[in-house]
């Protein structure tokens with residue numbers, strides 16, 4: 590079996606599990622308790638917080654642990670929407686993850702206005718379109734650092750600069766980029782940033798939000814005093830510890846990993862486009878995550894391709910995990926100007942730090958076989 594769905598989730602590093610184990614077994618105290626035993630759990634959370642702060646080049650007290658990327662995204666939009674009664678307008682890109690887009694729909698039902706910014710055909714959002722959409726009542730701009738389907742790396746530093754010029758908050762969903770490529774919120778004009786553990790070889794159910802120092806920002810989950818009154822609920826200590834370990838390991842091997850993944854990615858793209866007729870790459874060729882390959886083959890439905898690849902032992906996706914299982918066309922491919930037909934043709938292959946060249950080649954061979962098979966059966970392709 591070859592796992593080519595690392596944008597959906599990754600396999601935990603063994604060292605991560607090892608570091609988590611004591612907090613699942615012996616060190617079970619509630620970190621908020623005042624006896625000495627609780628100190629260990631509290632210290633472990635602090636260590637994870639320092640590791641998260643270090644990879645972003647920020648102070649520890651800007652990091653808040655959450656249950657994952659989805660909660661952080663919900664938090665950013667919900668709090669920004671209700672922090673100033675004069676500001677009831679939010680700008681998001683049309684290619685955001687559903688954690689942003691579904692929250693937007695929910696807020697629209699409660700009177701918040703949204704503007705959706707469409708990217709170019711290459712999946713890159715033009716910062717000038719953001720500038721033109723900002724109004725006096727705009728509370729927040731939210732554009733993802735990198736897209737989960739087509740892997741595009743968005744010009745967030747430029748978008749953040751424009752937002753700040755106009756006195757508007759800037760949030761970025763960095764779930765696909767955090768730990769994968771360098772990010773510095775201060776240098777990139779980011780006020781709020783979402784990240785997730787299970788996309789970087791950490792445990793599921795853990796994430797974080799970076800909140801720029803001095804920002805007035807309401808809690809979203811209400812209850813106890815955890816996370817300095819900003820995120821209530823007893824901390825998921827083991828998952829936070831695992832997330833911290835995954836972050837520190839991601840920081841140590843980032844340069845090497847980017848080099849290795851980029852080489853395999855480019856090799857796969859070159860072969861897929863070169864050897865399979867009527868194929869195309871989705872998303873920018875250059876401004877692209879090192880681990881993302883998203884290709885379409887004329888007349889071949891992504892869903893059928895994935896089922897056939899599964900039978901051959903390759904696990905792939907047609908887009909985001911949330912749309913898999915339904916035959917909805919990809920909202921990302923549609924936003925990039927594709928027809929409904931074309932938006933059903935995407936195949937996403939996302940490699941990991943451990944993917945070998947041999948696995949990459951075997952995958953390409955199987956994709957080529959599968960495409961040939963499907964086209965032979967298809968009345969739509971001749």
Ligand SMILES: *Cc1c(COP(=O)(O)O)cnc(C)c1O
Nearest residue numbers: 657658659686688737764765785
């Ligand atoms: C996976 C993902 C999320 C959701 O994160 P979870 O930790 O799974 O809740 C949000 N945004 C993007 C871009 C993602 O890829």
